[in-house]
Amino acid sequence: MKFPQPETLSRIAALINAEIIGDEQAQAFGINEIHKVEPGDLVFVDHPKYYDTCLQSEASHIIINSKDVAGSAGKNLLYVADPFEAYLTIINHFRPFQAADKAISDTAVIGKNTLIMPNVFIGKDVEIGDNCIIHANVSLLDDTKIGNNVVIQAGTTVGSDAFYYNTKKDRGIWYKKMQSCGNVVIEDDVEIGAGCTIDRGVTASTFIGAGTKIDNLVHIGHDTQVGKNCLFAAQVGIAGATTIEDGVVLWGQVGVSKTLTIGKNAVVLAQSGVPSSLEGDKVYFGYPAIDAAEKRRELVWIKRIPQLWKKVFDQ
8 A cells, every 4th residue: 555645754653653763754655565565665564483574575664563683674663562553553544444425436437438237336436447337236345446348247346355364362352354455456358247256455456457257256365466368267266465377267166275376378177276376378177286187097096996906805
């Protein structure tokens, strides 16, 4: 999430009651997750396991709960007791939740020849391009950006909160919601079926590339990056921060785990599970998904096991 304008660290520190170790007048341009940060960004870290990752990241400023990190690697540090609560304070200050007072926000921008069917909700600062069709009971939540010639079928929700929690099992509530301040970006010529859900990024964008076609009842998790001209059949589920490159086909009920990459033009056959990254230009099947031809040979041998055992015991 980018701030409306650059903010000095002294102002951020006053907001979150932090002690600055570094340049008080340095400017912060936004706050992002560790895998999305850019130079000038803030990032927060609250576990020693991730201190070094933050120090080696592109972030310029780190909200942290230790003064004893081994060198700041040229970063400005903002010391607080609870960095997660500091993150929430910053998000609530710069992008507070605002209840909608009408079905289509006055700040929404809707392009030429775009059709909006009954009972559609369009939130704050949503942008919809030209020649789109938004069918009944669709919800386009705050800050969603949609290109031209996009079709979204009935009952789909775009821009719901990320399923993302700060987890600590030494407190009464183990899972505390990490407030989402990102958005969803949908490029031109995308079609999205009925009853789909596409979560916004936690601090950045969930992205659907041009020409991609999505069937009914598909879920796409936060910060997922979907390439151009992909094809997802019904009941596909994709976890957060996953990269799906151009031309990938996921057939019905494929499940894809988080933070992995599926390479260009890969095809994953129905009911397969993808727990780790896959190379492009191959066909995959099974769980864990492997080369489909290899999986078929494996299934043939498994089917023959009773016969093989019978031969052994009959001897």
